[in-house]
Amino acid sequence: MPAYKYLSELWRHKQSDALRFLFRVRAWEYRQRNKISRVARPTRTDKAHRVGFKSKPGYVIVRCGVRRGGRKRQNHRGMVWGKPKHQGINQLKFERNLQSVAEEKVGRKYANLRVLNSYWVNQDATMKYYEIILVDPSHERIRNDPRINWIVKPVHKHRECRGLTSAGRKSRGLRKKGHRANNTIGGSYRAAWLRRNTMRLKRYR
Secondary structure, three states: OOHHHHHHHHHHOOOOHHHHHHHHHHHHHHHHOOOEEEEOOOOOHHHHHHOOOOOOOOEEEEEEEEEOOOOOOOOHHHOOOOOHHHOOOOOOOOOOOHHHHHHHHHHHHOOOOEEEEEEEEEEOOOEEEEEEEEEOOOOHHHHOOOOOHHHHOHHHOOHHHHOOOHHHHHHOOOOOOHHHHHHHOOOOHHHHHHHHHOOOOOOOO
């Protein structure tokens, strides 16, 4: 069995004794460190390479912890002075997933780098931890590599804030192909809905 295949099979069985022990120890270690901290090498080598990481100058790995749970509305004593429709306080959920939130946090801190992708590494009762792959657009090795130098263009600045990474596209409903993607024809489900529900009439008819 190839080494990366062996690693991915190990990570598939997250309930195994070995991985449960590893997760527990690592979660303790992550709690002692800063929420956003740079790491020397990826924790999941196989996964990192699968989502675009290369072990060469210009690539950076940063681990980020995000607090789990919903998005409680910040109202004093839970009082909403409005209609019953807007009375909810507790069971509200944030529209994007926690992985894209982690990407955004890291993208804001490392503003001179570009967020390429990210993957899950650990979680406990209160936190989820992701490792984010960053690329240095001013590095010579990146600018000269035809497979990655697309990210150097200015249009890719803060792509994580605009839902252009894989995690961001998932929350937009765009990580689909074929007949499952019929509801997102035209860029997004909102664009598809608007196109279907807009009456277009010729001027002279």
